[in-house]
Amino acid sequence: xxxxxxxxxxxxxxxxxxxxxxxxxxxxxxxxxxxxxxxxxxxxxxxxxxxxxxxxxxxxxxxxxxxxxxxxxxxxxxxxxxxxxxxxxxxxxxxxxxxxxxxxxxxxxxxxxxxxxxxxxxxxxxxxxxxxxxxxxxxxxxxxxxxxxxxxxxxxxxxxxxxxxxxxxxxxxxxxxxxxxxxxxxxxxxxxxxxxxxxxxxxxxxxxxxxxxxxxxxxxxxxxxxxxxxxxxxxxxxxxxxxxxxxxxxxxxxxxxxxxxxxxxxxxxxxxxxxxxxxxxxxxxxxxxxxxxxxxxxxxxxxxxxxxxxxxxxxxxxxxxxxxxxxx
Amino acid sequence: xxxxxxxxxxxxxxxxxxxxxxxxxxxxxxxxxxxxxxxxxxxxxxxxxxxxxxxxxxxxxxxxxxxxxxxxxxxxxxxxxxxxxxxxxxxxxxxxxxxxxxxxxxxxxxxxxxxxxxxxxxxxxxxxxxxxxxxxxxxxxxxxxxxxxxxxxxxxxxxxxxxxxxxxxxxxxxxxxxxxxxxxxxxxxxxxxxxxxxxxxxxxxxxxxxxxxxxxxxxxxxxxxxxxxxxxxxxxxxxxxxxxxxxxxxxxxxxxxxxxxxxxxxxxxxxxxxxxxxxxxxxxxxxxxxxxxxxxxxxxxxxxxxxxxxxxxxxxxxxxxxxxxxxxxxxxxxxxxxxxxxxxxxxxxxxxxxxxxxxxxxxxxxxxxxxxxxxxxxxxxxxxxxxxxxxxxxxxxxxxxxxxxxxxxxxxxxxxxxxxxxxxxxxxxxxxxxxxxxxxxxxxxxxxxxxxxxxxxxxxxxxxxxxxxxxxxxxxxxxxxxxxxxxxxxxxxxxxxxxxxxxxxxxxxxxxxxxxx
Numbered sequence: 001x002x003x004x005x006x007x008x009x010x011x012x013x014x015x016x017x018x019x020x021x022x023x024x025x026x027x028x029x030x031x032x033x034x035x036x037x038x039x040x041x042x043x044x045x046x047x048x049x050x051x052x053x054x055x056x057x058x059x060x061x062x063x064x065x066x067x068x069x070x071x072x073x074x075x076x077x078x079x080x081x082x083x084x085x086x087x088x089x090x091x092x093x094x095x096x097x098x099x100x101x102x103x104x105x106x107x108x109x110x111x112x113x114x115x116x117x118x119x120x121x122x123x124x125x126x127x128x129x130x131x132x133x134x135x136x137x138x139x140x141x142x143x144x145x146x147x148x149x150x151x152x153x154x155x156x157x158x159x160x161x162x163x164x165x166x167x168x169x170x171x172x173x174x175x176x177x178x179x180x181x182x183x184x185x186x187x188x189x190x191x192x193x194x195x196x197x198x199x200x201x202x203x204x205x206x207x208x209x210x211x212x213x214x215x216x217x218x219x220x221x222x223x224x225x226x227x228x229x230x231x232x233x234x235x236x237x238x239x240x241x242x243x244x245x246x247x248x249x250x251x252x253x254x255x256x257x258x259x260x261x262x263x264x265x266x267x268x269x270x271x272x273x274x275x276x277x278x279x280x281x282x283x284x285x286x287x288x289x290x291x292x293x294x295x296x297x298x299x300x301x302x303x304x305x306x307x308x309x310x311x312x313x314x315x316x317x318x319x320x321x322x323x324x325x326x327x328x
Numbered sequence: 329x330x331x332x333x334x335x336x337x338x339x340x341x342x343x344x345x346x347x348x349x350x351x352x353x354x355x356x357x358x359x360x361x362x363x364x365x366x367x368x369x370x371x372x373x374x375x376x377x378x379x380x381x382x383x384x385x386x387x388x389x390x391x392x393x394x395x396x397x398x399x400x401x402x403x404x405x406x407x408x409x410x411x412x413x414x415x416x417x418x419x420x421x422x423x424x425x426x427x428x429x430x431x432x433x434x435x436x437x438x439x440x441x442x443x444x445x446x447x448x449x450x451x452x453x454x455x456x457x458x459x460x461x462x463x464x465x466x467x468x469x470x471x472x473x474x475x476x477x478x479x480x481x482x483x484x485x486x487x488x489x490x491x492x493x494x495x496x497x498x499x500x501x502x503x504x505x506x507x508x509x510x511x512x513x514x515x516x517x518x519x520x521x522x523x524x525x526x527x528x529x530x531x532x533x534x535x536x537x538x539x540x541x542x543x544x545x546x547x548x549x550x551x552x553x554x555x556x557x558x559x560x561x562x563x564x565x566x567x568x569x570x571x572x573x574x575x576x577x578x579x580x581x582x583x584x585x586x587x588x589x590x591x592x593x594x595x596x597x598x599x600x601x602x603x604x605x606x607x608x609x610x611x612x613x614x615x616x617x618x619x620x621x622x623x624x625x626x627x628x629x630x631x632x633x634x635x636x637x638x639x640x641x642x643x644x645x646x647x648x649x650x651x652x653x654x655x656x657x658x659x660x661x662x663x664x665x666x667x668x669x670x671x672x673x674x675x676x677x678x679x680x681x682x683x684x685x686x687x688x689x690x691x692x693x694x695x696x697x698x699x700x701x702x703x704x705x706x707x708x709x710x711x712x713x714x715x716x717x718x719x720x721x722x723x724x725x726x727x728x729x730x731x732x733x734x735x736x737x738x739x740x741x742x743x744x745x746x747x748x749x750x751x752x753x754x755x756x757x758x759x760x761x762x763x764x765x766x767x768x769x770x771x772x773x774x775x776x777x778x779x780x781x782x783x784x785x786x787x788x789x790x791x792x793x794x795x796x797x798x799x800x801x802x803x804x805x806x807x808x809x810x811x812x813x814x815x816x817x818x819x820x821x822x823x824x825x826x827x828x829x830x831x832x833x834x835x836x837x838x839x840x841x842x843x844x845x
Binding site: 188189194205206208323 | 384404405408416420421422423425426430433434435436438441442443445463465467468469599628631636637641655675676771775
């Protein structure tokens with residue numbers, strides 16, 4: 001076989017997610033009363049980027065064949081922290097942003113420590129820590145609000161448009177992909193993350209740094225969820241410890257990851273796929289609005305479209321001629 | 329000329345697993361530039377010995393010295409760093425990563441933690457070429473490759489780690505003869521380069537060809553060490569099993585009723601492109617072997633018969649009536665009465681965490697149950713009968729299947745299907761990685777089943793086994809039956825030349841007769 005066929009096979013999940021996103025987004029803008037304008041794209045981008053960042057966080061943990069049910073709560077906690085510390089002068093704001101990311105990293109590190117050293121299953125661990133993170137958020141921000149000196153200039157810049165055309169949030173997301181995800185995927189640790197998810201035993205026998213890899217996956221995941229929390233703050237100018245919001249983001253991040261072609265068994269997929277999965281999922285959710293249907297139908301419709309989309313991804317199973325491959 | 333200090337030395341090493349003493353006060357010396365073979369039955373302590381040497385498990389007591397200096401390996405990476413590299417029997421490749429990713433896994437090329445993909449590709453290609461696996465594409469995913477290719481990758485990978493002591497644990501068990509030859513050439517070259525090799529294999533003729541020194545282990549102790557070629561096969565096997573070595577193969581039934589209609593008949597079976605127009609029949613009491621190089625469609629043929637493959641052309645007849653077998657569940661039904669002993673007992677044969685009892689009764693549950701409730705007494709009796717019949721050594725019926733030795737696990741898989749009293753048994757390389765003693769028991773059992781009227785199809789990568797066990801052997805080549813050999817026609821010479829698709833009459837030199845023959 002030629003090299004490009006192997007590369008194509010590797011990217012199949014991502015390309016599928018891209019295709020679904022393009023189809024859904026095209027359908028959305030085609031029926032939007034305002035059409036394909038910079039404002040429509042900006043609004044869609046801002047909503048999509050929030051979920052995309054959380055879905056990237058989820059991807060890292062899922063790649064290790066774990067699952068992070070605290071990811072939405074880290075997102076909410078960081079939103080609440082940011083509503084206090086992202087304020088004042090440029091220097092103070094920069095320090096504040098660093099602190100928010102550090103909180104996300106700490107949350108990820110706690111998850112990782114319990115999973116790696118406590119040897120608890122990720123699903124159990126993150127249900128518990130998620131509740132703790134949410135409790136902390138509620139404690140520091142019992143009522144929605146923000147600091148008096150909240151840096152709304154930065155917030156407006158990052159949720160606005162560059163040259164009145166390109167949504168700034170998409171540029172930031174692109175930056176995260178280029179500066180964080182791609183180097184990570186090409187690193188020794190990144191490869192070890194895939195190896196651990198594929199077969200932890202084989203990875204260990206191969207002398208790969210499996211503990212460090214898992215730790216890195218959770219910590220980096222926490223930092224990405226924190227970036228999401230920051231963006232939520234830039235959007236809303238405030239922090240709110242909303243349990244519904246946290247849970248929604250956790251579940252949607254899993255949907256986005258699946259839609260993005262990341263295997264829930266671990267070891268396969270890409271955060272880029274998850275980004276397209278997140279954007280596609282958002283587009284699906286917004287479709288009903290442009291068709292003027294009662295918003296009460298949204299969850300039902302979103303669920304159905306998700307089912308169909310995921311089924312397309314597994315349609316190849318009908319072509320499997322050796323039934324043993326159905327279980328691989 | 330070896331130095332006075334052996335490259336590696338182990339003294340008084342012991343290891344217990346629960347109540348089982350896997351190693352007892354074991355010692356061993358391995359010299360540079362020599363191939364040291366370790367022989368012993370399964371459960372003799374060979375696997376534990378290797379695991380201790382390569383840092384997978386820590387010994388309870390004892391010392392290890394490398395170049396005369398005491399060493400301790402907390403993990404496999406530390407042993408690798410010291411130059412002790414092991415190719416494990418349980419393959420240690422990551423399925424979702426590419427061949428190249430796996431080859432450089434422990435020490436990828438690059439800087440600042442970033443992997444240089446081009447350098448990685450070069451290293452992988454060089455390593456594959458060195459091991460004789462040029463046909464493997466470095467970008468292919470490991471999980472898409474057959475077992476024999478994976479084993480070549482394991483060997484290639486070990487070579488990239490610049491070993492000083494290379495341990496091969498049944499490293500050739502899944503390889504076809506042509507690959508074994510290539511691997512042996514590599515090993516002989518390594519030996520000349522001054523690398524020490526520790527070689528573990530159940531294939532006696534491989535040991536005869538390769539080894540300089542041999543050590544025999546039994547019950548966790550080293551029984552003897554001798555220079556290769558100074559003991560007869562019979563003596564060696566006696567040391568290994570501690571009992572007389574009788575004829576390896578039970579006599580075949582002289583008159584496997586050749587006029588009776590076949591129980592299982594296959595006409596023009598195809599599964600393009602892997603199987604093409606295969607026809608044969610198996611009578612009651614007959615053992616039909618499938619020969620040929622590894623990966624010529626033997627596995628697919630068995631899976632096709634057992635209803636695992638979709639889109640099959642041709643006809644399958646049982647008792648002369650055409651049947652369509654939609655799934656393993658249909659194949660095992662009383663009306664067809666088939667059983668398949670799968671190739672990979674760990675994934676397709678057993679649920680390792682579940683108990684011996686549960687594993688044994690899986691295939692028979694519907695017969696053991698009344699109105700959906702399992703009859704515990706009937707199950708207990710059936711399970712006890714099977715354990716006694718096959719002589720399965722286990723710590724009770726509630727022990728997890730994973731705690732049994734390899735040979736006993738394989739017996740478990742066979743017993744599970746025998747419980748159904750099948751009329752047709754399909755076996756997929758059932759003796760891979762199994763010790764001599766268990767193999768013998770297995771051959772006796774096979775013949776007993778045949779004599780009782782069972783129709784048997786046996787795929788084996790071991791030519792001796794095909795010669796010793798089968799009434800007929802179909803040699804497969806590229807998905808077609810090259811020739812069907814009967815009775816005295818089944819010789820090593822014929823099997824090898826047909827497997828390589830060489831005309832028998834052109835005469836490839838026969839290999840020296842193998843162990844126990």
